[in-house]
Amino acid sequence: MSRLDAIGFDADDTLWHNETFFQMTQAHFAELLADHAERDHLMDRLLEAERRNLGIYGFGIKGFVLSMIETAVEVTEGRVPASVIGEILAAGREMLAHPVDLLPHARETVEALARDHRLVLITKGDLLDQERKLAQSGLGDLFDAVEIVSEKTSATYARAFAPEGSEAALMVGNSMRSDVRPAIEAGAWGVFCPSELEWELERAEAPDHPRYRRIAHLGELPDLIAAL
Template sequence: MARKLQTIGFDADDTLWHNERFFTLTQERFAELLADHAERAHLEARLLAAETRNIGHYGFGVKGFVLSMVETAVEVTEGRVPGSVIGEILAAGQEMLAHPVELLPHAQEAVETLASAHHLVLITKGDLLHQERKLAASGLGELFDAVEIVSDKRPETYARIFGASPGGTEGAMMVGNSLKSDVNPAIRAGGWGVFVPQDLAWSFEHDERLDHPRFREIPHLGALAELVESIG
């Protein structure tokens, strides 16, 4: 008898490896650089506003984040931001791009366990080159049957990817730390959604849990294999 779940999709950043912690550290450094020009709370609000309106121009990822920091620095200093500060912002972005990949607990075990009997797809958004580099550095790349680096994650994104995968959308599950990008749109597309919350989360990714029979939540990836087995 064919399995009910045939395809498992994984988010990458903050699901398989650490990511948001580096954005948080860089944002703290950004606040220190501009402490003479804006209070931290005001600066964070201005930066979030810049990131939100710039997503359509730059997409998700480090490069868009750095450009939004530069834009915010120009705005809060009314164009008087020193070149040295811009240099520090650019250097911080380069450090983020070069940072070693650190897998989250149970990530490797979960992917290895499910790879033997399921079609695995990595579905992530962000800068193409950076995401490819992180996947290669993670050591998990060969375990995935397909990799999708997308500009955004919407129900139609999952309908396209899972619709062309074994079992179709009905037999697919998406695993991730974002309700807005990973879990809810996958469920709306007709699949299963598994929420794996992390302590640090970008406020842009906030969403409400769906009251849906295909919604699941687990404390960490170590509980994923048992959940998948229970669904069948």
């Protein structure tokens, strides 16, 4: 039995696919604006808009769509056709309606750990969209608590793990910036489970810390926890 009481899970690209749909939509966005901007330049402009708008729109699909529209207006110097704006909005609606596709080992790992630990889902993004995905995932009943936040900080993890204390908790996720480093700062273990696709704004250096671990996939998590 592990000495850990609470296990925190990230959601997007840790339990289910997410970045794949953003990448597909970005490819469609590039096609729509192909007559106005070269693809790499357009993606750089879009990333700049996303970074600029995080503090206003937050994380999630809706903010992403607004950043695409803003970028389209900028690169066309205000001449973007209404039909293109319509296509961008339609792409956003399609993303919001996309079925949830669990990642390998997600279900069995969560089910196994739920037997002996308090599980907390800690995710950021749009409230309605994250609630929808959790409900469709079929994993919702396995979590003792759900935290949907605008940003993940050390205070976020201290609050989420408050009943047990951060020193008896572990957070696993695919983002070094949001899931690993602030959890370690809060006193918990931080486990990096890399995803196939990574959003540039979530990148950070791996911490040189005794409470940091890396796994190849979620299937390795139960054995890791048992060994701590």
